[in-house]
Amino acid sequence: MTAVLSGASTRRPSGLPAEVTSFVGRRHEAAEAKRLLSSARVVTLTGVGGVGKTRLALRVAADARRQFPDGIWLVELAPLDNPELLAQAVVESLEICDLTHVPALDLLVDHLADRQALIVLDNCEHLLRECAELADALVHALPQLTILATSRQALGIVSEQVLNVAPLPVRDLSAGSAISLMSGEPPVESDAIRLFAERAAAVVQGFEVTAANQEAVEAVCRRLDGLPLAIELAAVRLRALSVEQVLDRLDDRFRLLTSGSRAAFPRQRTLRALMDWSYELCTxxxxxxxxxxSVFTGGLDLEAAEEVCSGDGIAATDVLDLVTGLVDKSILVREEQRGAVRYRLLETIRQYGKERLAASSQERAMRRRHGEYYRSVAADARAELFGPTQVTWFARLSDEQANLRTALEFFFSEPCEYAKGLAMTTDLLYHWIKGYYLGEGRRWLEEGLALEPAACEGEQGETRARALCAAAWVTIVQTDSAAAAALLEEAGRLAEELGSEETLAYVILYQGMVAVCRGDADTAIKLHQEAAERQRCSGDPAGLALALIQLSLAYSLVGEALPAVTFAEQAMAVCDAHKEGWHRAYAMTALGIGLWRQGESRRATALEKDALRFDDALGDAPGLGMCLEVLAWIAVQEKRHDRAARILGIADGVWRVVGVPLSGFGQFTIFHDECVSRAQEALGEQGYRSAAREGAGLPYGEAITYALQEESSSAKPVERTGRLAPLTRRETEIAGLVAQGLSNKEIAGTLIISQRTAEGHIEHILNKLGFNSRAQIAAWLSERQGSTPAARTT
Structure with a gap:
């Protein structure tokens, strides 16, 4: 989970993907779109599928970055099939931690209040009415928000300005051009031809548009109506065919369309012809x-392809070669993430595949296989929850979120499969808890519990009992203790009927958390002690670690620091024995609180910083916020009031994103209030507000760096001083890696930080230096190292 700080500072002000191929043409459309963005609240780019609406929107958004200082976010709607999750998908794309159990629209309005921001809603056509309603609601509630949408059809709302994106122009052959070609003069290229030439050169080394082939190239582009997707797919065929052969095959396929529907737009018929042709060129x-x-959403890896797609005509051992063939034919797009390769279908190509699958009468069977595969992924993740591969599993589940959602939608649409869906969403508990998906997780759990009738025996009863416990923990984190208590009452009754000691241990553990939420620390201690003993007996290290952490926190609340330290150390020992990280970070936080209560501020600080580094790398906002809180409490204890105020400002930004102050740690509000009071007393009301604003105004990467530094309270946030502004030590280190040509992923791996943190640092470096590209960073660093190395901040 990535924390987005308050004000105009965000972890990644421009949440747009990098361009990986050249942007060709569209000067007029780009200029017109930017003009519309300066005056309209909603701008929709319309046009046929494959015309390049998404690419144009991303370029326009990137060029308008300074126009929207408080953030630009891309919301990819193509993988989303359920219209009820539209607002939730926007919440997740904006990286808002949904911990409040309030409607997603309300979360968006609250988060974007007073922000001059841009949201790009991409591929709205299959959710047209819902997108129109959401866009209309947002712009009416948020006067500084602008929406840029792409759709095959206008949204149809009052505040909308529509820009139709036409195909790329193709220059007609003329007598003058023919003469120039014969004379050996370089051919004049239209945007469509330039696109074809650049993409062809990427697959056929040395390819150029020459006097000999320009006529055929122009004919290909014209027959494809200048559609960028069609042109790019055709260019790939030059691996096996000449331009003239491509043209011949296009002629054949277009003739087949004469018997098609005359109601369809010509460009749509052309794109379908290209899809048909691409399909027939495959084995x-x-x-x-x-x-x-095509049953996958959001991409897949090779293992998933082998498990889901093999059989009935495809041997598992053949899948790799077949995937490679589809990548070569530009049907599958290859993407590398964290050293692993994933594949995805462009949405137009995916929809074509889905139509073919439906025509084969195999769609339901494939959806079932897809669902079963991801049900096993969720079960494996749960089994590996407490161990050295935990963080890897967290990352994988985040990558697979769209597929997990699709699998759950299948199970909950099949009456005979409700139990499987309920078991799967329960297995994903930690995915819901630590990620952006807490609100969605609760909804899946509630839906599954409502669909699957109560049972008091066998596997079905055990599944329901586990689901009730999972739903209870989610509601506790969302500070809904009343709902949690009701869920636990049923779970406890069911666990006793089943004789399930393991489930009963969790019921008692979560009841202890509810007691803490209600201010009854003494009862909480008794319940957590009982839960810890039961977890020891059942041999569940995850449950034991969690019970010990909660026990430590409860003892800190009542002022008994010694047992608080003891139980936190025991929790860390359990985690260390299993090489586990997530629970260990919370155990470090709990230990830091206990040591702080004992007056051992130096050791407490070191622990909180270690936990902060882990939470930052994992993207766990509630854990991050709590570490910041404790560091502020320690700073006040050490009379470093200015530093405490700045860190409280940073923490306030995190809690605003989470939606609940001290989410999951509400019992510690008394320490927060005391910290604020002492800092205000020392600095004065105005001085405290000024320092807190400075902390809240820091970009994410710089804010984390400040919280981790060792400087005294006199340290000031880094000032922005223009083009030759000095960089912080971390920024200088990252700039050096940029200069070496490392990608964001490689930088993150080198420094053992999250990729989002690396991206935030690079974005801030660009803003600080007034640059627009990584190449400028490299040149700037080379110049400074060659001429004034002493000027660099160290």
Missing amino acids: GQERLLWQRV
Whole structure:
């Protein structure tokens, strides 16, 4: 979970993907779109599928970055099939921690209040009415918000300005051009031809548009109506065909369309012809794989392709070669993430594959196989929850969020599969708890519990009892203790009927958390002690660690620091024995609180900083916020009031994103209030507000750096001083890695930080230096190292 700080500072002000291929043409459309963005609240780019609406929107948004200082976010709607989750999908794309159990629209309005921001809603056509309603509601509630949408059809709301994106122009052959070609003069290229030439050169080394082939190239682009997607797919065929052969095959396919629907737009018929042609150029097994991978949403890896798509005509050992073939034909797009390769279908190609799959009468069977595969992924993740691969599993589940959602939608749409859906969403508990998806997790759990009738025996009863406990923990984190208590009452009754000691241990553990929420620390201590003993007997290290952490926190609340320290150390020992990280970070936080209560501020500080580094790398906002809180409390104890105020300002930004102050740690509000009071007393009301604003105004990466530094309270946040502004030590280190040509992923791996943190640092470096590209960073650093190395901040 990535924390986005308050004010105009965000972890990643421009949440847009980097361009990986050249942007060709569209000067007029880009200029017109930017003009509309300066005056309209909603701008929609319309046009046929494959015309390049998304690419144009991303370029326009990137160029308008300074126009929207408080953030630009891309919301990719193509993987979303359930209209009820539209607002939730926007919440997740904006990286807002949904911990409050309030409607997603309310979360968006609260988060974006007073922000001059841009949201790009991409691929709205299949959710047209819902997108129109959401966009209309947002712009009416948020006067500084602008929405840039892409859709095959206008949203149809009053505040909307529509810009139709036409195909790329193709220059007609003329006598003058023919003469120039014969004379050996360089051919004049239209945007469509330039696109074809650049993409062709990427697959055929040395390819150029020459006097000999320009006529055929222009004919290909014209027959494809200048559609960028069609042109790019055609250019890839030059791996096996000449331009003239491509043209011949296009002629054949277009003739087949004469019997098609005359009600369809010509460009749509052209794109379908290209899809048909691309499909027929594949081998029989490649076509079968194309159909089957269309059940995936948000991409897939090779293992998933082998498990879901093999059988009935495709041997598992053939999948790799078939995937490679589809990548070569630009049907599958290859993407590398954290050293692993994933594949995805462009949405137009995926929809074509889904139609072919439906026509084969295999869609339901493939959806079932897809669901079963991700049910096993969720079960494996739960089994590996408490161990050295935990963080890797967290990352994988985040990558697979769209597929997990699709699998759950299948199970909850099949009456005979409700139990599987309930078990799967319960297995994903830690995915819901630590990620952006807490609100969605609660909704899945509630839906599953409502669909699957209560049972008091066998596996079905055990599944329901576990789900009730999972839902209770989610509601506790959302500070809904009343709902949690009701869920636990049923779970406890069911666990006793089943004789399930393991489930009963969790019921008692979560009841202790509810007691803490109600201010009854003494009862909480008794319940957590009983839970810890039961977890020891059942041999569940995750439950034991969690019980010990909660026991430590409860003892800190009542002022008994010694047992608080003892139980936190025991929790860390359990985690260390299993090489586990997430619970250990919370155990470090709890130990730091206990040591702070004992007056051991130096050791407490070191522990909180270690926990902060882990939470930052993992993206756990509630854990991050709590570490910041404790560091502020320690700073006040050491009379470093200015530093305490700044860190409280940073923490306030985190809690505003989370939606609940001290989410999951509400019992510690008394320490927060005392810290604020002492800092205000020392600095004065105005001095405290000024320092807190400075902390809240720091960009994410710089804010974390400040919280981790050792300087005294006199340290000031880094000032922005223009083009030659000095960088912080971390920024200088990252700038050096940029200069070496490392990607954001490689930088994150080198420094053992999250990729989002690396991106935040690089974005801030660009803003601080007034640059627009990584190449400028490299040149600037080279100049300073060559001429004035002493000027660098160290």
